[in-house]
Amino acid sequence: MQKKADLDKLSRLRGALWVALKELEGALEVACERSALVKGNVYELARKCGKPSCACAAGQLHRSMVLSWSHQGKTRLRTIPPDKLDRLRAHSEHYLRYRRARARVTEIHQQILKLFDQIEKLRREKP
Numbered sequence: 001m002q003k004k005a006d007l008d009k010l011s012r013l014r015g016a017l018w019v020a021l022k023e024l025e026g027a028l029e030v031a032c033e034r035s036a037l038v039k040g041n042v043y044e045l046a047r048k049c050g051k052p053s054c055a056c057a058a059g060q061l062h063r064s065m066v067l068s069w070s071h072q073g074k075t076r077l078r079t080i081p082p083d084k085l086d087r088l089r090a091h092s093e094h095y096l097r098y099r100r101a102r103a104r105v106t107e108i109h110q111q112i113l114k115l116f117d118q119i120e121k122l123r124r125e126k127p
């Protein structure tokens, strides 16, 4: 017969298991969305072109929106045409959310395994 304290603990662990499942469901929903994902950050880049006679040499920097992402350890940069900015920005945010959800799946997975082990310990009887 199990002790009252163990039964209470078991009940708490079962509850935590269902909470974890709900969270997992939320993370999996992100994977089921249909929008395109673009890896990288969108931001404004201000730079000098290097020509001594250009206005940028006097401080009026050239400004453009860029997408930067890392590829094989190197940072890549691409200028974004204005008509593509909104779309790219949205897709890059979707990508970030996607990667966060993926990381969350790993955490929840670990958490569920831990709960499994704790439950097993409490439910096991000596043979």
Ligand SMILES: [Zn+2]
Binding pocket: 048, 049, 050, 051, 054, 055, 056, 057, 062
């Ligand atoms: Zn310039």
